[in-house]
Amino acid sequence: MDEKQNAFQIDLADNVATALTLLVPGPVELRGDACAPEVQATTEVPVGHKIALRDIRSGEDIVKYGVVIGRATTDIPAGSWVHLHVMCSVYDQRSSHLDVRTGAPKDTKYE
Incomplete structure (x- = not known):
């Protein structure tokens, strides 16, 4: 039997949830203050990262907490x-210069 995929929606106003397991395309059970019982993952989402709960348009706010x-x-x-490949932080401008997977700065060269 396959393990269930899970994500946590912190607040009803959130348009993203946090992956509690590695998410692959398929059904994801939502926990917390979930707006729905589940969402369908369409891409892989690493553990601890965000999954979109609905379509989010370019320029629209990302809401969590x-x-x-x-x-x-x-x-x-x-x-x-x-x-970081589809959003920018409103708290940390430097985040747009970090590698999406590793978090390492892309704008600094180390010799």
Whole structure:
């Protein structure tokens, strides 16, 4: 039997949830203050990263914890991975210069 995929929606106002397991395309059970019982993952989402609970348009706020944490830099389809490749932080301008997978700075060369 396959293990269930899970994500946690912190606040009803959130348009993203946090992956509690590695998410692959398919049904994801939502926990917490979930707006729905599940969402369909359309892309892989690493553990601890965000999944879009609905379509998010370019320029729209990314809401987590019931507060705006970032802004979409492109249209983000429901069920897809939400990270630095499709959003920018409203708290940390430098985050746009970090590698999406490793978090290492891309704007600094180490010799």
